[in-house]
Amino acid sequence: xxxxxxxxxxxxxxxxxxxxxxxxxxxxxxxxxxxxxxxxxxxxxxxxxxxxxxxxxxxxxxxxxxxxxxxxxxxxxxxxxxxxxxxxxxxxxxxxxxxxxxxxxxxxxxxxxxxxxxxxxxxxxxxxxxxxxxxxxxxxxxxxxxxxxxxxxxxxxxxxxxxxxxxxxxxxxxxxxxxxxxxxxxxxxxxxxxxxxxxxxxxxxxxxxxxxxxxxxxxxxxxxxxxxxxxxxxxxxxxxxxxxxxxxxxxxxxxxxxxxxxxxxxxxxxxxxxxxxxxxxxxxxxxxxxxxxxxxxxxxxx
Amino acid sequence: xxxxxxxxxxxxxxxxxxxxxxxxxxxxxxxxxxxxxxxxxxxxxxxxxxxxxxxxxxxxxxxxxxxxxxxxxxxxxxxxxxxxxxxxxxxxxxxxxxxxxxxxxxxxxxxxxxxxxxxxxxxxxxxxxxxxxxxxxxxxxxxxxxxxxxxxxxxxxxxxxxxxxxxxxxxxxxxxxxxxxxxxxxxxxxxxxxxxxxxxxxxxxxxxxxxxxxxxxxxxxxxxxxxxxxxxxxxxxxxxxxxxxxxxxxxxxxxxxxxxxxxxxxxxxxxxxxxxxxxxxxxxxxxxxxxxxxxxxxxxxxxxxxxxxxxxxxxxxxxxxxxxxxxxxxxxxxxxxxxxxxxxxxxxxxx
Numbered sequence: 199x200x201x202x203x204x205x206x207x208x209x210x211x212x213x214x215x216x217x218x219x220x221x222x223x224x225x226x227x228x229x230x231x232x233x234x235x236x237x238x239x240x241x242x243x244x245x246x247x248x249x250x251x252x253x254x255x256x257x258x259x260x261x262x263x264x265x266x267x268x269x270x271x272x273x274x275x276x277x278x279x280x281x282x283x284x285x286x287x288x289x290x291x292x293x294x295x296x297x298x299x300x301x302x303x304x305x306x307x308x309x310x311x312x313x314x315x316x317x318x319x320x321x322x323x324x325x326x327x328x329x330x331x332x333x334x335x336x337x338x339x340x341x342x343x344x345x346x347x348x349x350x351x352x353x354x355x356x357x358x359x360x361x362x363x364x365x366x367x368x369x370x371x372x373x374x375x376x377x378x379x380x381x382x383x384x385x386x387x388x389x390x391x392x393x394x395x396x397x398x399x400x401x402x403x404x405x406x407x408x409x410x411x412x413x414x415x416x417x418x419x420x421x422x423x424x425x426x427x428x429x430x431x432x433x434x435x436x437x438x439x440x441x442x443x444x445x446x447x448x449x450x451x452x453x454x455x456x457x458x459x460x461x462x463x464x465x466x467x468x469x470x471x472x473x474x475x476x477x478x479x480x481x482x483x484x485x486x487x488x489x490x491x492x493x494x495x496x497x498x499x500x
Numbered sequence: 501x502x503x504x505x506x507x508x509x510x511x512x513x514x515x516x517x518x519x520x521x522x523x524x525x526x527x528x529x530x531x532x533x534x535x536x537x538x539x540x541x542x543x544x545x546x547x548x549x550x551x552x553x554x555x556x557x558x559x560x561x562x563x564x565x566x567x568x569x570x571x572x573x574x575x576x577x578x579x580x581x582x583x584x585x586x587x588x589x590x591x592x593x594x595x596x597x598x599x600x601x602x603x604x605x606x607x608x609x610x611x612x613x614x615x616x617x618x619x620x621x622x623x624x625x626x627x628x629x630x631x632x633x634x635x636x637x638x639x640x641x642x643x644x645x646x647x648x649x650x651x652x653x654x655x656x657x658x659x660x661x662x663x664x665x666x667x668x669x670x671x672x673x674x675x676x677x678x679x680x681x682x683x684x685x686x687x688x689x690x691x692x693x694x695x696x697x698x699x700x701x702x703x704x705x706x707x708x709x710x711x712x713x714x715x716x717x718x719x720x721x722x723x724x725x726x727x728x729x730x731x732x733x734x735x736x737x738x739x740x741x742x743x744x745x746x747x748x749x750x751x752x753x754x755x756x757x758x759x760x761x762x763x764x765x766x767x768x769x770x771x772x773x774x775x776x777x778x779x780x781x782x783x784x785x786x787x788x789x790x791x792x793x794x795x796x797x798x799x800x801x802x803x804x805x806x807x808x809x810x811x812x813x814x815x816x817x818x819x820x821x822x823x824x825x826x827x828x829x830x831x832x833x834x835x836x837x838x839x840x841x842x843x844x845x846x847x848x849x850x851x
Contacts, residue, residue: 230651230654335531335534336534338530338531338534339530339531339534339535339538342531342534342535342830342831343538343785343823343826343827343830344785344786344788344789344792344826344830345785345789346789346790346792346793347788347789347792347807347823347826350792350807350808350811351542351811351819351823354546354811355542355545355546355547357547427658431660434660434662435660435662438662438793439792439793439796439808440812441811451660451662454662454663454666458666461666461669461670461674462670462673462674465670465674468663468666468667468670469667469670471663472660472663472664472666472667473663475660475663476655476658476659476660479660480658483654483657483658484654487654
């Protein structure tokens with residue numbers, strides 16, 4: 199069994215389908231992971247079809263309905279299912295559009311952090327020597343700062359805004375990928391298949407990207423999933439502190455920030471955006487746990 | 501470090517230990533240099549002119565501008581500016597806050613105890629609940645308690661703590677009216693700080709009502725800041741305990757007929773706690789990041805809120821030095837954790 203573990207990762211291998219089946223077999227044992235995946239797919243659908251699902255545009259203000267409570271509470275109506283915010287915008291619609299931002303943030307940040315981390319980790323682990331020392335000392339340096347503080351300071355330099363927040367978060371999360379890739383590359387580098395490829399005349403680039411990298415993917419996928427949820431949390435925190443997405447963007451953290459002063463008067467303006475963040479992050483973390491169990495051979499045997 | 505203290509846990513403080521320590525410190529030097537470069541570069545990377553940026557929103561007169569330029573040394577070559585900066589920092593000169601006109605280090609000293617006190621209680625909260633919960637979940641593996649605890653831990657781990665804080669305020673302060681919403685103590689109690697830790701100061705003065713007020717202010721921020729460490733510690737304790745419980749020596753202890761409580765409490769726990777200590781150490785950075793949010797929500801006068809406010813007030817001297825000081829703290833704590841880890845786990849020292 200331990201021979202087929204890497205099968206789902208090896209691109210173009212003949213038993214790819216069996217590999218995927220094995221993977222799904224182990225993934226689906228974990229009930230939480232399946233629920234997480236289901237919720238995540240729902241969120242993606244909500245984000246994609248937000249214009250169709252949302253009863254209102256996210257920035258339309260109804261001047262007759264400020265701080266309207268949700269439908270089931272006294273004073274609420276089915277016109278605004280989850281109530282309205284202090285300027286009369288429909289909270290449900292804003293949440294649906296907000297899903298787009300959160301998923302976009304996760305996807306962009308993970309892509310940036312993965313690309314940077316893989317490049318640096320490959321270089322450090324493959325060439326060792328001063329390249330390794332230089333790269334890893336810089337990674338240590340980034341990790342020496344509390345992540346949110348570093349992101350805050352970077353956004354101060356770059357200027358507030360969603361894109362700059364994503365850049366800052368990607369930079370803060372990237373050392374984890376670099377460390378992971380470096381360790382995996384060092385472990386794989388002396389294996390027979392790598393030596394064989396080298397003897398066969400493969401160049402540095404081919405060895406790094408074509409031979410070694412595909413066999414380091416399992417931990418990267420798990421770390422990528424966890425970073426996806428981390429990125430959403432950090433971006434929401436930056437938005438909450440006023441340095442992420444700027445109002446009136448319906449980003450969940452930004453929505454919380456502008457709702458803060460009404461917490462003791464209107465619980466719903468605060469509760470729903472935060473709940474949306476929690477559900478999204480929880481769903482992704484459930485999937486991440488399931489992926490780790492399914493991809494980690496050590497855990498699989500037990 | 502005094503070498504005279506022999507019974508430092510099980511391991512004597514010998515030369516291997518010293519070499520390990522020196523090795524760790526040597527590795528920190530590049531990071532230390534890097535941190536100063538980051539803080540130094542911060543002011544110079546800000547958009548626009550660094551002097552205008554540091555002067556804040558009021559701007560400066562042209563004559564004063566030249567004066568400031570010389571004072572800060574912006575007319576010197578860049579490496580000379582850096583050398584000057586390192587010299588200042590090394591002698592404890594962290595600049596003067598633009599908004600309050602007080603030395604940054606002095607401000608830091610008055611605010612840091614608040615953050616430390618909050619972080620301390622948050623960590624105690626996380627450990628006191630997390631370690632027993634993790635042990636119990638491991639011992640009763642697969643039970644409904646284990647499953648619901650691990651589910652709760654994952655929720656805690658996924659929690660946007662700034663929202664969690666607001667929810668607790670809505671319920672406990674708004675609906676039930678049990679806890680105050682902000683600050684460290686009711687304004688009616690006023691006294692000169694001795695240690696800066698309100699729980700200790702009020703006890704020294706013997707003011708019980710003030711002490712109770714301090715505790716009431718501490719409850720919600722402690723829970724909020726402690727939530728993620730609690731989740732992490734519970735998960736880590738459980739998995740470390742599970743690993744240890746399947747080891748041979750635990751089975752041997754069982755086979756010898758020792759009571760279950762003794763096997764778990766003495767044989768298994770001691771070894772399971774080794775990775776937990778590392779986890780706790782790694783939480784320091786998380787705690788400081790969490791403090792930024794927690795202190796902002798509860799208007800807690802600590803360094804986290806200080807940083808956020810300084811950024812919004814464009815008090816970049818404070819941001820620069822705060823960045824440096826916080827990174828130094830994280831570095832120092834990580835070093836202490838490394839040493840502690842080596843003390844409780846002799847295997848690591850040989851490496």
